[in-house]
Each structure stands twice: as structure tokens, then as C-alpha cells.
Amino acid sequence: MAEILEEAAIREICQAHDCNRARLLDIARAVHKKCGYISGHAMNLIADELSTHRVEVESLVSFYSFLSDKPRGRIVIRLCNDIIDQMNGAQLVGRAFSEELGIDFGRTASDGAITLEHTACIGMCDQAPAALINDVVVTNLSSDKAREIVRELRQHTDPQRLVKHLGDGNNAHELVNSMVQNNVRLPGPSIFSPVNRGEALRKALVMSPAEVIRAIKTARLRGRGGAGFPTGMKWEFARAAPGDRKFVFCNADEGEPGTFKDRAILTERADRVFAGMTIAGYAIGASEGILYLRGEYAYLRPFLEHVLQKRREDGLLGDDIFAAEREPAPPKPAGERDVHRRPGTAGRRPFSFDIRIQMGAGAYVCGEETALINSCEGMRGDPRNRPPFPAQEGFLGCPTVVNNVETLCCAAKILEEGPATFNQYGSEQSSGTKLLSISGDCRRPGIYEVSFGIELSEVLEMCGARDAIAVQVGGASGEMVAPDQYDRTICFDDLCTGGAIMVFGPGRNVLEIARSFMDFFVEESCGYCTPCRVGNVLLRERLEKILDAKGEPADLEYLEALCRTIKTGSRCGLGQTSANPVLTTLKNFRKVYEVMVQEDREGLKRSFDLQRAVAEAEELCGRESIHNHV
Amino acid sequence: MAKPKIATTSLAGCFGCHMSLLDIDERILELVELVEFDKSPVDDIKNFTGRCAIGLVEGGCCNEHNVDVLREFRRHCDILISVGDCATMGGIPALRNTVPLRECLDEAFVNGPSVHNPDGKYPDDPEIPLILDKVYPAHEVVKIDYFLPGCPPTADTLWEALVALLNDKPVELPYQLVKYD
Incomplete structure (x- = not known):
């Protein structure tokens, strides 16, 4: 039955x-x-x-890691095990979960109620250690809290009831109901400035699409996801591409370890993101948009749907946007203020645009734009070959613009206040402001909106991390920077980042950190191309050999050569950047490696352990190796 | 000036690489002019008589004796070359690396279709070297200076490499000699 x-x-x-x-x-x-x-x-x-x-x-x-073909508990606890969480005691928390449930990670409790798993960065590094319990985020965990959580879940089986204190801002909204804190430490002039709802869109619709693109170009806006592609150019390509059906995608698959800025944007400035998408739709001639929301942020979905619905009701989204202003408005009862009515929008052609939310299901590689598109088409998140670029042939073969959450926010801001206001921040090549999500060994982890061109030392000063021995800029795929380079600047020409700044204080081992990043890439590689699937495993193996003090100087050359192969031979951005943790630590922390490696005087390999290699045969044959008597 | 010495050995290999060396045909007369063979199956010298310029290693290490010989080669040779795919990557013998050791031994000495072994014991004469948990390519056991791929490397490949090394020239083999596709 x-x-x-x-x-x-x-x-x-x-x-x-x-x-x-x-x-x-x-x-x-x-x-x-x-x-x-x-x-x-x-x-x-x-x-x-x-x-x-x-x-x-x-x-x-x-x-997808959130989907399983084997029975799992009704409640799945996913403990984040990225490096920042590990530094904050995720291992102890993990042990507490494990002991209290009486199961190892990857297992389901014998009563079938609760499954325990590890997961990659869930975008909560500023309040680590954190875990996802079904869709509910629990932060600032300790082993005591972990035990308490298990006991409570056994009683009431409702993860939502674990949220005892609500976070700040919209985290306390009835549709979010989350204990997540925004931790916006430094709101800047662009992203987190107050939203003048509808203003950006209204101004855009007065212009022609070409003028909108020109405004974005004048502002010299570049992609905020990390790659820094000029946004205006991307829009122009999509606009020029043949086809009646076009798409605007907002990439909210914020999976780069140490990045959590989009989380705050979506919580506090969702309207601005959707305005940006609508403007992009107008500029390229699209009437459909998709927000690809990472599975880890599912707790934001009801709220985002609500914001979308509200925009539809207010005529900012859906059929014939600002219709009332385009045609002569029907007479209104005296005294009622029509906030949308402004001169200038009459006479344009009707513009319709709607947005739907596509949920991801736990795959880092889906942050790559072509993988993201595949995922939206209901396929594995394998990246595609490029060209054709999405702007020419993307979702369902139609021209598609894929922009980062923050980029779309910037686009809305540019239309709201004009390119000149946007441009006054930042530098010539990197205009505007950038959100940094800072975590790790610093006193004030959180989100900072800074002008491009800021020195790293200033950033460290700001977040309270003067004694940092290393800083990873740009997440796992970024660059590990040494103290003698703290005068370098955050911008597209020097330290390029999607926002992640991970700070490592005294006593941390950069090799261990690099190994942890390699664990991540080995796990997240989609496996399509060999340099990435195999190469990252080999990199990790050799790194472990060095960490075991079995390395030789030749291993460093091997690592460098292998990094180059992976970088140049891989198909997508994941493989092209996955070697960076090793490559940049080799470059900037050479001495740390050099003290770990040693040449054997007789040319023997220190990593070869004869005793271990014969141990099994000794047991099977019931006699000892002759080498034991030497 | 004394002629430089060469040593060769076949570890977990099939002697195919040594056969390939003999395949240099009449050039073997030239080779004897150039070098003197030390420890090698070619002249059946069992122990090193002194320091060698070049050691040619065929095969990887599948037992502890292989490891001993390889280490001895490393200690006695200025330049050590992995000859052929077994030395370089483990080759055919390494096919057993994915099979648990007990299963390998059972198949070889107990369950194999042509095996007659009523008491089901593995051969345990102390003269038989213990088998390793898996087959190791030579460079995982000692430092290797050059790799000559091929199964076996052709006589020309071996010849060109040896002549270059003996004349202090860089070993730059033409693509045709090292491609196997």
C-alpha cells in the first residue's frame, strides 16, 4: 500500500x-x-x-551531494569541514555528534532517524563551526551544543526548533527564521547602501537597452565572482547574439570556501539583486531570469520567493513592468499618492520579465557558469566546452548572461545613481567597491565593503589580524599570500578575489592548509577530464608525503610540473585553479617546503618503507624478512 | 684511461629489455670498445667489482630481493636508468597491485587450475625472498636519473641513450624512439 x-x-x-x-x-x-x-x-x-x-x-x-540513492535519516546533519571550521574546532564538534549519535560520519543512526555527514564550506565561515540540519543552519557550534542538538532532535525531530535566537536584520524575518548573523562589519557606499526600490529599474527603462549597456561600460563594471570579465561586454554579446529567447542568470552558487558575501546580499538586498537581473534582461532583450541558489542557502528561499512576489505585485516584475506609467494612468481618487508615476517612461514598448529560483543540490563546480547552466537544464553539473560561450549559446541553446549576485547589485546601483557615482570608488582597471568576506584568525570576521585598490595590510588591520602569518585571498582556488607581500592590493590586476579572505594566525601550517584545500578539490572535481580528476589526487598524495617528512627536493619540482599540467590541461575553471593552493604556497612559502624535504645521501627514497612493504608477506608466510636480522 | 663500466639487472621483468639490448646487433662490438660490463647477466658477473658509470635497471620491485639489488645498484652507479615500462611504471607485474596479496598467493600456490598442493601451504623455503605488498616502480624505491619507456625500448633507443651518456652529451632522443601509440 x-x-x-x-x-x-x-x-x-x-x-x-x-x-x-x-x-x-x-x-x-x-x-x-x-x-x-x-x-x-x-x-x-x-x-x-x-x-x-x-x-x-x-x-x-x-x-549531487544532497541527493542519495540509499535510505537516509529523516534528519541529515551536515557538518561543515572546511579549513576555517576545522580551525574553530569542527573536529571536536564532529566527535561530539558522532559519540552522541553512536555512529561514524557517513552513517545513519540505527533507528534510521538521523544521518551524519561532512560537507564542504556552507558559507558560514564567519560563525564557524557550523552545520546544516536539513535546511536549517546552526552556527557557532561547540561539542556541548552538538550533544544538546542531538538530544533535542531525538525529542522533537524538528530542526527548526533548534533556532533559539534569531540573527540580525532579515535573518529574523518570519520567512527566514534563522540564527545566521549577517556580520556586515563595514557597509559601503554601493551594495549595502539603502535601496531606493524601483528607482534603478525605472531609470533603466527610460533609456534604450544600448544606453543601459553603455552606462555599465562607462562604469567599467567587471564581474564580482572572481574572474572579472567586463559585464557590459558580456551583456553586449548576449544582446547581439541571434535568437528571440534569451536568459539572465544570477549565480548564487556561492561555493568558494571562505566566501559568504552573497548570503548577506540575498538576505539584506535581495530587491537590488532582482532589480539588477531585470535591468540585465531589459538590456539584452530577455524576458526570463533564473536565480541559481546553492542548496546550502535553501533557508533563504521562502523569503526570496516572497520578495519576488512582492515585486510582481508592485509592478516591478512580471508582465509589462511599469505598465501604469507607460499608458495614461486611470484617474485615481483624490489624495492617493501614486509613487510609481514619473514622467519619461511613456511611449516605450512594453517590457516583461520574470524570475524563477532554481535550487542547487550541493556541488561546488556548479558555480562555473556552464556547469550551472547544465544543472539548470536538469543535468549533471559538468562544465561545457567553450566556445560557444553562454552569451552566444547558453541555457537551452539560447543566449544567456550569467552574472554574480554582487555584479547584478552593482549594475542596479549604477543605473540608480549613474556610472560616475559608482566610478568614484576603486581604481582605473577595477572600479567600484568590493565585498570581502573575511574569516579565520581575526578578531572581527564578517563582511566588509571596501574600495578596490585597498592594501591587504589595511584589510588585516580592519578585521583585527595584525599577526597573520598567511592570508588566502580568493578562497581555495586563490592565492596564499605571505607577510612580506601584505602591501599588495585587492584589485583585478593584483590580488583578484571573489571576496574570500581567509586569515591564518601564528602556529598554523600552510602546508596543512594547502592539503585541506586539495581535499576539497579532490572531492569536488566533476571527474570529466583527467588532469583534474587524477592530477589533484596526485598533488595531494605528494603533499602528504612532504608533510610526513618523507619528501625530497625533487618532489618540489614534481609538484610544480604537475601543477602546470593540471592548470593548462583542465577543461574548466575548477581544474585551472585547483593547483593554486600548492602553486602559490610553493612560490610564497618556499622555505616551509624546503625544511620539510631532504635528499637521501645514498639516493634511496625516504618514502619507501621496506618493513611495511613486506609485513603482509611475513604474516602470510609465517617467517620474518631477512632484513630484520641485518 | 680505463673504460667506463656498465651494470645491468633484471628485477621484476621478463628479460625482454635485455633481449632488446642484444638487438643492437653488430653494434655490440662497438659497445664493448666503449664500455666494460660489470655486474650483469650479459657476462654473468654476480657482484659489483667497483664503481660503475651507468646502471640499467629492467623491471620494478616485486620482492625484497629486488629491493636489495636495486639499492645496491644505486650505491654503485653514477647514473641509474629505468629501462622499459616495468621499471618505469611497474608494467605487467603491477597488474596484481589491485588484488589482495593473499588472493594472489592462493591463486598461484593453492587454487590455480594446474596446481597440485595437497597441504595448501605457500612455498616457505628461506631462500625464497618475501613478496612485497605490491609491485613498486624503480623510482619509488631509489632515485632514478633517466627513464627509457617502451616494452621493450627498441635497440636504437638503448643505443642512442647509452652513446649520448658515454660521450657526455644530453640524452635527446628523437620522438620516434620514445613514442608508443
């Missing part, structure tokens, strides 16, 4: 998504939520409803 009900429910979920193959990820998420996992039988059903092959469903399920 239960099976029949479940079968009906799965078919219903598929039909609710119009049996659309491109919505497979949503369907899989829904089925997963309904059944707790996706069984082989469920896969068959989904494949049948979607007229596709089971292997397509299976391959998708196996790709």
Missing part, C-alpha cells in the same frame, strides 16, 4: 513539473524530500514519466 502511494506521489511530482526533462533536478529534489532518498524504483518511475533513460536520472542523483 505504502509503495503504491509513494509511486503515485512520485508521478504527481513529475507531472507538477510538466514531466519536463529540463526540470529533473527539481523533480529529484522533490522526490528526495518526499521519500528521504531516491531508490532504483523511483529512478525508473521518474525516467518513465520524463520519457528519458534511467541512467540519466541515476547519473544526476550520483552527482
